[in-house]
Amino acid sequence: MMQTELIVLANEKIADQTIEMQLGLNSDNLGTEVQKFVPGQFLHVKVGEADTTMLRRPISIADVDGNGNITIIFKISGRGTDMLSKQTAGSRIDALLPCGTGYPVDNLNLDTALLIGGGIGVPPLYYLGKTLAARGTRIISILGFQKADHVFYKEKFAELGESIIVTDDGSYGEKGFVTDCLKEMDIDFDCFFSCGPTPMLQAVTNKLTGRHGYISVEQRMGCGIGACYACVVPAKSGTGFKKICKDGPVFAANEVSL
């Protein structure tokens, strides 16, 4: 892990309150490092100074390209993400990266992967889907959003394989929650991967109990590197715990109690 300054290359609104930001490295030497980033890992971004925004913001890596440029997608939901959204091309952003343990893509040999994402949980699944697809895995994705103008990356996921979009109010795609789709469809898959708000992860893991799968868990963070114990989640076995920022954010579906 390292602390470095990333250069904002592009900043584009891709849905309601949703920003796609391209970040470049300030040194060519780091290019090879970035190629090692694992889907599911995140950046811990400094969005201001200690007198305004003391805590860094965790934002998932949504994509990495061959030049070592990193894409993040985030929703403006408070002061920090609002400040981040105002960074224009050329600005520099201090980030710790890559943080956390991602999806174990190197150890998975899958015929079919099911990606289940909700809202701002969708971005890391894109990098995951792209990585798995490149290895010949068939990708099926179910992506949930609140309503039509919140939907993003529908074409990009369609390029990876079959993709179903659901919205809470039915204003785009199917109406309902991602779990409603799981109920209705008899999808054949080897492994599922889910990222989204905790209630969604609870519903997904309940529905898919016993199936091989991985979830990405969110929690308010302090250090983002495993030193402050802010971001823990109880382990399912016994009394232990896991640190989301270091042991996660990705866990096997039966590893932690949500």
Next chain:
Amino acid sequence: MISLETKLPGLDLKNPIMPASGCFGFGREFSELYDLNKLGAVVIKAATLNPRYGNQTPRVAETAAGMLNSIGLQNPGVETICSEELPFLSQFKTPVIANVAGSTIEEYVAVAKRLDESGLIQALELNISCPNVKEGGVQFGKDPVLAAEVTAQVKETVALPVYVKLSPNTADIVQMAKAVEAGGADGLSMINTLTGMQIDLSSKKPLLANQTGGLSGPAIKPVAIRMVYEVRQHSGLPIIGMGGISAAEDVLEFLIAGASAVAVGTANIHDPFACVNIIDRLPQLLEKYGFQNVEEAIGGGNRNEANVSRS
């Protein structure tokens, strides 16, 4: 050549900067970012007798110029700390100070004894000031009689120097300092966090699951400086000062107020290189304000006043 060396009971520090307890874990994560030999000392996360899971999440929240935390002394217990964490830190040429917490005097004594026997640390810091645990912790930090008693009993049991970490959540900090001095403390650490609360407007509930938490960061620095300065007038014990330090200027302020060394807490969370950046800049800053070395800066602001005992 400006010297950063400073001496405290049991501690020969190459510089006066150490990460504060709870903001540095047991050093492993930071060792991936820089060489821990650069630090004056390391203060580890609180140790209790048994493993503690801590409070419900969310456990941190942001405030103006600071943060609230309600971690609740999560740690793997003193046995695991001695067998798995301290051996890692002992490979560095940096003294280790172990932060000790407990619910009863007996627990403080047992934890301190185990750490003392490990032979892997150079000093103890009794945390009688954690605001985030219901039983123990803070009650010792508010009651001078209890504070003196826990200090005295730990001192009787261990050979290592004992620093007592005072809570700012008290009406009379000087009285607390005098009490632990009478109990035989070798030094003081001050200050711990100030109890605070933040309300989430959308849920209309406190933002932290534990409702209240400890406020730290630049917001508390003036309180910390005032307390260090006041205690310095009335106690001869050396002080490790802390509370809102994020720059070399802050360190110099604490030294002048009367601290002999400082701990940097929340700043590590904002910027993991905070400690090394401060160490790098300190010589230049001492020089700028006319000090030849760190020792000269200690108490520098009130050298001519009565009642100041230099350690």
